[in-house]
Amino acid sequence: xxxxxxxxxxxxxxxxxSLIVYGEGGYPIVAFQTQDQKASELEDEGMVDALxxxxxxxxxxxxxxxxxxxxxxxxxxGDNEARAARQEAYFRFVTDELIPRVHELNASNLRPIAxxxxxxxxxxxxxxxxxxxxxxxxxxxxxxxxxxxxxxxxMNSTLYDNDVLAFLPNMPLDHPYVGLYRNRSLLFCCxxxxxxxxxxxxxxxxxxxxxxxxxxxxxxxxxxxxHDWYWWKKQMAYFLPFVLEDVAKEVEKEPVAPWxxxxxxxxxxxxxxxxxxxxxxxxxxxxxVAEKTxxxxxxxAxxxxxxxxxxxxVxxxAxxxxxxxxxxxxVxxxVxxxAxxxxxxxxxxxxAxxxxExxxxxxxxxxxATPAKAExxxxxxxxxxxxxxxxxxxxxxxxxxxxSTARKAAxxxxxxxxR
Numbered sequence: 121x122x123x124x125x126x127x128x129x130x131x132x133x134x135x136x137x138s139l140i141v142y143g144e145g146g147y148p149i150v151a152f153q154t155q156d157q158k159a160s161e162l163e164d165e166g167m168v169d170a171l172x173x174x175x176x177x178x179x180x181x182x183x184x185x186x187x188x189x190x191x192x193x194x195x196x197x198g199d200n201e202a203r204a205a206r207q208e209a210y211f212r213f214v215t216d217e218l219i220p221r222v223h224e225l226n227a228s229n230l231r232p233i234a235x236x237x238x239x240x241x242x243x244x245x246x247x248x249x250x251x252x253x254x255x256x257x258x259x260x261x262x263x264x265x266x267x268x269x270x271x272x273x274x275m276n277s278t279l280y281d282n283d284v285l286a287f288l289p290n291m292p293l294d295h296p297y298v299g300l301y302r303n304r305s306l307l308f309c310c311x312x313x314x315x316x317x318x319x320x321x322x323x324x325x326x327x328x329x330x331x332x333x334x335x336x337x338x339x340x341x342x343x344x345x346x347h348d349w350y351w352w353k354k355q356m357a358y359f360l361p362f363v364l365e366d367v368a369k370e371v372e373k374e375p376v377a378p379w380x381x382x383x384x385x386x387x388x389x390x391x392x393x394x395x396x397x398x399x400x401x402x403x404x405x406x407x408x409v410a411e412k413t414x415x416x417x418x419x420x421a422x423x424x425x426x427x428x429x430x431x432x433x434v435x436x437x438a439x440x441x442x443x444x445x446x447x448x449x450x451v452x453x454x455v456x457x458x459a460x461x462x463x464x465x466x467x468x469x470x471x472a473x474x475x476x477e478x479x480x481x482x483x484x485x486x487x488x489a490t491p492a493k494a495e496x497x498x499x500x501x502x503x504x505x506x507x508x509x510x511x512x513x514x515x516x517x518x519x520x521x522x523x524s525t526a527r528k529a530a531x532x533x534x535x536x537x538x539r
Contacts, residue, residue: 121168121175128221132212133188139218141225142168142182143175147364148226150218150255151184152236152243156194159184170353174360183222183232185214189239193270200271204279211282214243215251231256233305233367237352238262241308245284245325248304252297256367257305259359261352265321285321288328298332303373305366306336309355311345318347337362 126139138159153161162168162184174180192207222232234244234255241263248258267275267283280286291298308325310318319340326338339359345351 121172124225126221126225128217130213130217132209132217134209137186137188137213137218139186139221140184142184143178143180145178145226146175146180147367148222148228148230148232149180149182149235149259150214150222150232150244150247151182152234152240152247153184153187154237155239156187156190158186165349165353167349167353167356170357171360179364180360181226183218183225185218187239187243193239193242196270200274201276201278203271204276204282207282208278210243211246211250214247215254219254230371233363234258234260235356236260236263237349238347242284245308246282248306249284249288249297249301250281252300252304255304256370257307257363259307259356259363260309261355262310262315262318262347263308263321264318265325285324285328288325288332291332293332298334301329301332301334303370304334305363305370306334307339307359307363308336309339309341309359311341311343311347311351313343313345315345315347 121142122144124141126141128137128139129135130137140159140163142163151162151167153159162182168175168182168184171180171182175182188206188210192203192210195203195206219232223229226232231253232255234247235258236242236244238261241260242265244258244260245263245265248255265283266285267279271279275283275286306329308322310322312319322338322340326336329336337359341351341355
């Protein structure tokens, strides 16, 4: 397996970040690390070996990048505004500096899949939901998607932009990003034992995506499934063939990335400067879609009532410019409790034709239509990643059905053997 190490001098971060690339071709996957870890973690913990078949077969090319959580999420005694600003700087590094390098090294215009476990899952979800024009999907394992886990009740507009479960509930059905979400591959998974609070966040995510009419897959494994690499490796190897199959179909609908189309259409004599990323992140409230390109944030808007949208796979809307912001309410320093979303009806699943190269012998599990509950904010703490490995394997799964009109059902894995 080819392994290449790159040092990226980031203007956004004001420091160097490491990038390790595994493989020589295939669909690009950007991998974020668990809390406070660096680019070599996936290799050190055996995830690269677990994906070796996909990497050596040139189905994927893995881009593993440093994170800097010790300067933001983990710095519990630091100044909250500075911590939130540091997370925003990391997000800008990913979108403005890392992604162009990924395209260069992958020699393609393919939108990468964002992937991560634990804190890495949080970064993957933030990247996808804030910039669906740059990412084709996300694979988020055992993530906790509300900022209160690290910041308590404190909130400002910068942190709000990095809190997926804060801005998604305020996104109206006619927001331009919703059309993009509907043509993205979204996979969330966690156990239900020590990951119980993580599972609660996943159920809230499930409910919001149902409200928006976005096809997705939320899977819940058994109470014996621990928050560690043994299970994440098994989950990633199991889910990846299905995600790649979905992505192949989605890419056919949007074969050219928006920045490539704009570049080809631009005339040298009258070339417009590239849109500068907004100083504040995408998920701001928008009173009108027409104001999305304005220099100032859009007017405060209340979210539209959650109504059951039309069936999945509606034609995706035109790609927004890089500065388009997902609509959301401006929040006060303390986040008000949100209304509990209505559970979506469970649509009938359609059978999909398997992709030749995908080799899952098992079926894609179906998801429970469990309504999301109001969030109980835990005390700020780090989601510790356990290093202990278990020898047992999860029970064989059934072959999943193709993407449904709203979401995939979730199944629970059987208990593993104790040793």
